Amino acid sequence: MRNRLSRALPVAVALLAAVAVLPVSAATAAVPEPAAHTAQTALAALAALADEDETYIVTLQKDLDPVAVADMVGATPVHVFDTALHGFSARLSPAQVTALRAMPGVESIEEDGETAGFGTF
Structure with missing residues (x-):
């Protein structure tokens, strides 16, 4: 299982980058008093969002198009499989x-995760 912090980190970096490119007028809008712990609150919200949707591996019958099936449920495939299995992986609610x-x-x-073998032969 991957570390949950590693899932939230790219989202937090993207959010901070988006805030950094805001025009000065938008970034300095009149706010009487800034909310306490704003950055920490934003990171907590991002972590909660990252935890909501887990990554799954979906296997399909050979006659189905993995991208079309993902699109039917509003998912965006992270990877489409066509060699060892037929399907896709995606973050799914x-x-x-x-x-x-x-x-x-x-x-x-199946929920995506890490596996470990018994060693080398």
Whole structure:
């Protein structure tokens, strides 16, 4: 399982980069008093968002187009598999997982994670 902080870090960097390019007038809008711990609150919100949608590996029957199936549930594939298995990986909400489980032709949906072998032979 990947570290949850490593999932939120790219989102936090993107957010900070977006804030950095705001025009000075937008960045200095009249605010009576800044909220305490604004940066920490934003990072906590980003971490919560990152935890909501897990990455899943979805395997499909050979006659289905993985990109089309992902599009049907509003998902964007992170990777499309066509060699060892037929399907895609994507960040999916619980509602998207439920919708995929109900679709004909979806063979399996597994949460992505790390595996370890027993060593070398």
